[in-house]
Amino acid sequence: MRVLGIDPGLTRCGMGVVEGSVGRPLDLVDVNVLRTSADRPVAERLVTIEKGVDAWLDEHRPDAVAIERVFARSDVSTVMGTAQASGIAMVCAARRGLPVALHTPSEVKAAVSGNGRADKAQVGAMVTRILRLDAMPKPADAADALALAITHIWRGGAQARIEAALAASRTPARAAARTPARPPAPTRARSRG
Numbered sequence: 001m002r003v004l005g006i007d008p009g010l011t012r013c014g015m016g017v018v019e020g021s022v023g024r025p026l027d028l029v030d031v032n033v034l035r036t037s038a039d040r041p042v043a044e045r046l047v048t049i050e051k052g053v054d055a056w057l058d059e060h061r062p063d064a065v066a067i068e069r070v071f072a073r074s075d076v077s078t079v080m081g082t083a084q085a086s087g088i089a090m091v092c093a094a095r096r097g098l099p100v101a102l103h104t105p106s107e108v109k110a111a112v113s114g115n116g117r118a119d120k121a122q123v124g125a126m127v128t129r130i131l132r133l134d135a136m137p138k139p140a141d142a143a144d145a146l147a148l149a150i151t152h153i154w155r156g157g158a159q160a161r162i163e164a165a166l167a168a169s170r171t172p173a174r175a176a177a178r179t180p181a182r183p184p185a186p187t188r189a190r191s192r193g
Helices: 042-060 076-095 105-113 120-130 140-178
Strands: 002-007 012-019 027-035 064-068 100-103
Touching: 002 042, 002 076, 002 140, 012 042, 012 140, 027 042, 027 140, 042 076, 064 076, 064 140, 076 100, 100 105, 100 140, 105 120, 105 140, 120 140
Parallel strands: 002 064, 064 100
Antiparallel strands: 002 012, 012 027
């Protein structure tokens, strides 16, 4: 499975592609940060992010996209920019019919470090170790994007297989339940005459 992880942000949008499967070593495909200037109007910055996400989707052809779930923080302007960038990323993926998963920061921290309250340095160190990198990805937005992709492969991939198995096991039962049993056709006696 190949997953594009996106750590959304209006100024810095982390992008990381990881490939692998549960129980096997994961591989880094690419990582970078899309940047926009705070001097530009928000609409132009969002177009820059859209073009960047589209380019990554075209180049890396992921099977799924994992995005950090936006939650309320003390700074409303930060939340707004993060939510706008997140929405752009979801639209880009949806246009291609790709599944999109949203993972909370604590979910990602717990998945990669075992601690839902891990700090950025701990997450970066674990991403470096999990992907067998020589150095920690910088800035933190890049490491966070990779952590999102790792989380999705480990959690999302397993969850998707469980859901598919459950759906497959229910399909014959549902089909039988929707098809009412037909009573045997009455037999008519033919008159001879």
